[in-house]
């Protein structure tokens with residue numbers, strides 16, 4: 018029977034065998050040596066040796082100082098799988114956790130951490146992936162966005178505009194549904210924020226549209242700074258990508274560019290103020 022190998026939460030190989038879990042320890046001659054996961058916390062000396070291809074257990078010590086527990090093994094595997102799935106999947110964190118625990122025996126469910134904790138595990142794993150994709154990038158001109166950042170899981174292009182690999186780079190993200198919603202919104206609202214902007218960009222600018230009594234963020238723009246020329250370029254790009262918006266966008270910029278100064282107070286001056294009337 019094939020051995021059950023997963024990745025531990027530390028991304029190292031985890032072997033489950035007859036109710037015990039083992040971490041990979043070291044390579045031997047034509048074999049691999051594994052130690053009980055409770056070696057440090059409970060000073061357990063349990064070990065198994067597998068062949069080099071990890072297809073079979075060739076020897077095992079019987080000196081565990083605790084009883085086997087399949088539920089504990091399943092719990093470890095589930096938590097490790099949450100992490101790997103979080104890195105690879107674009108499904109919501111709640112959806113990943115719900116799928117992972119569906120159908121689990123009560124004995125395992127009772128050992129799991131709270132749902133909020135498992136969701137945080139997924140979120141942290143996802144964040145690690147994002148940071149990993151962006152590490153070693155020191156300038157906007159070097160930034161190469163992986164496809165997971167530019168497309169939805171439906172295949173639709175989420176990155177609608179990229180001004181190119183230069184230091185004055187502007188990125189615009191939206192979806193076809195969002196744009197349809199925006200074009201049917203009577204009022205638009207714009208809100209620039211700086212604290213949550215990715216480090217390579219100075220501002221995260223959002224265009225909202227109204228849906229009934231609700232105001233929804235529909236277009237996301239990353240800009241390199243807050244100068245007038247950058248605002249001009251960003252809105253010109255938006256108008257070029259979505260021609261129906263051109264005149265309203267220009268009106269917005271003219272009204273805010275009157276001073277010719279930086280838009281340091283954009284967030285407060287724009288929030289919750291209807292900026293653009295898109296229909297007569």
Ligand SMILES: [Zn+2]
Pocket residue numbers: 037053054055056061062063081082083
């Ligand atoms: Zn043990």
